[in-house]
Amino acid sequence: MxxxxxxxxxxxxxxxxxxxxxxxxxxxxxxxxxxxxxxxxGGMYNPVILKRFTPVWQADAQLAKLAPFYADMEDFLGCSLNFPLPVYRIFSSVEEQNNWFSATDNPLLQPYMSSNIRKNSYTTINAPYGFGEVLHAGRVDFxxxxxxxxxxxxxxxxxxxxxxxxxxxxxxxxxxxxxxxxxxxxxxxxxxxxxxxxxxxxxxLRGTKGQVLIIRSEELNVNEVIKSGAFIIPLGDNMYKIGATYEQDDKTQNVTEEAKNELLRKLKNFMNCSFELISQEAGIRPTVxxxxxxxxxxxxxxxxxxxxxxxxxxxxxxxxxxxxxxxxxxxxxxxxxxxxxxxxxxxxx
Ligand SMILES: Cc1cc2nc3c(=O)[nH]c(=O)nc-3n(C[C@H](O)[C@H](O)[C@H](O)COP(=O)(O)OP(=O)(O)OC[C@H]3O[C@@H](n4cnc5c(N)ncnc54)[C@H](O)[C@@H]3O)c2cc1C
The missing domain is CATH 3.50.50.60 (FAD/NAD(P)-binding domain)
Known part of the structure; x- marks a missing residue:
């Protein structure tokens, strides 16, 4: 029993x-x-919805549980799993910068959105309007x-x-x-x-297929999560996860050329250095x-x-x-x- x-x-x-x-x-x-x-x-946690600059449902309560929970799992397994990392959201215009500033007035978002615009110091990333920085975000190596x-x-x-x-x-x-x-x-x-x-x-349960790419790049040298049309998530050792697609109709877990091309196109819109494509993976998110x-x-x-x-x-x-x-x-x-x-x-x- x-x-x-x-x-x-x-x-x-x-x-x-x-x-x-x-x-x-x-x-x-x-x-x-x-x-x-x-x-x-991707294993990311991020309390801000970056499309609309709105708070994630129950973000405070979920984050309060997250850190001790994964710390306890780290102790149990004897390895590191939780890697706090800021998320840098690339601004595409001055208007977007202004929308970001307005959102930082929301008391629910204030703890999570830096009100300083980050200048782009990366030569490998195109971000002429800079970044908005999300705080208390990170990646769990699930x-x-x-x-x-x-x-x-x-x-x-x-x-x-x-x-x-x-x-x-x-x-x-x-x-x-x-x-x-x-x-x-x-x-x-x-x-x-x-x-x-x-x-x-x-x-x-609806189900939303998602695909990601794993790339290796000696040149990219990025230490934060970068978000534009796609995410770049640093995994260490010059490896990065690029994600993700959102596909409603296909419920298989097969990887597709279309998804690969979509992610590569989005990536090349804001990243300008050489890389090697290592692998592609797919799964179905249990969405409602x-x-x-x-x-x-x-x-x-x-x-x-x-x-x-x-x-x-x-x-x-x-x-x-x-x-x-x-x-x-x-x-x-x-x-x-x-x-x-x-x-x-x-x-x-
Ligand atoms: C491409 C992609 C990127 C994502 N990125 C992120 C991210 O960055 N951050 C984030 O928080 N979330 C992310 N998600 C979402 C996240 O992966 C899901 O929310 C989460 O994995 C759902 O977990 P789950 O345990 O409910 O389902 P699953 O991970 O699908 O686990 C279900 C388990 O049940 C088992 N199972 C099912 N049926 C049976 C059966 N009949 N008998 C025995 N075993 C069975 C399966 O083998 C599986 O191991 C992403 C998802 C995808 C696809």
Missing amino acids: VDYLIVGAGLAGIGLAHTLRSKGRSFVVIDDGSQKSSSVA GKAQQDYKRRLKEEGLFYEETFDYTAITSDVDGVTYKNIRAKHLVFCEGYGLKNNPFFNYLP SDRRPLVGAHPEYNNIYIINGLGSRGVMIAPYVAEQLYQFIEAKEPLEAAISIDRFKRYYS
Whole structure:
């Protein structure tokens, strides 16, 4: 008997597993590697929406959880995962500079947007109007976290590498039984894999494909995240992640020439140095039409729960929603209405 059975070892599943570990709860994790969103993600966290200069939903609360959560995971895994880095948003005009200044008057944005325009000192980046600097941003190397965490779970005998069989589960008042596992609670954290889940596929998960490129450049020499039409995210050792596309129609995880060309075109619009293309990766972001996570209990089956809908901001949201689901289950605290799947109860039949 374990306290929790978790299906999915992406940001949502590992976020929950690590939360449970810190609370002294027992758990096992099942994952089949069928979804790649967390491993291809840029890993950035950034409290400002850079298209509109508006605050990210619950940015203060999410950032307050983020730093201690990943620090604790770093301690557990014995490696560095959280790399605070400013984001430099390239201004394309004086008008954009003015819009940035107006936004810094918003008390919700003041802590996160520097009111000084950064001059461009990079010869490899085209930014004649300079940069707006986002503070309290950074990158979590979740690709590494995921690999290391899964390895630790395997060593502890807490990880099953298999596709979850939905027909092999029974639920009763005291918990769930899945094959030879007895658990008090079952939590599905399957990302876009939710589409195959008969318990929760009534939820309106949309899915937005994203592709990234990994490049190497000796000349670029950039230490901040640079954002224009695309992001440049420094990974160290002259390696950079370039992202990302947003594709609504294609739900495969295949990389495409079109996406590669789109990212290269956008990159060359603001970067002017030589580089080598190393690789290209694709995943499906678990997006929801109202842009809020999907968290809560199944409307009918006892002890079956979900964490999903982390969208394009899983790094910030995962620790935040894991804590909320934990408090909901263990302390019977109500979930925030914005994240509760009760908002979609009308779709359940
Ligand atoms: C190109 C790209 C760039 C991104 N950049 C960022 C970024 O910079 N910052 C950020 O915060 N977010 C970013 N995101 C979004 C982020 O990746 C997602 O929010 C996050 O990965 C979602 O995590 P998840 O655990 O819900 O889903 P997933 O990562 O998809 O994990 C689900 C897991 O469940 C497993 N699974 C599914 N079904 C089953 C089954 N039936 N049986 C067993 N296992 C199953 C899968 O194998 C997978 O491991 C990006 C996404 C993409 C695609």
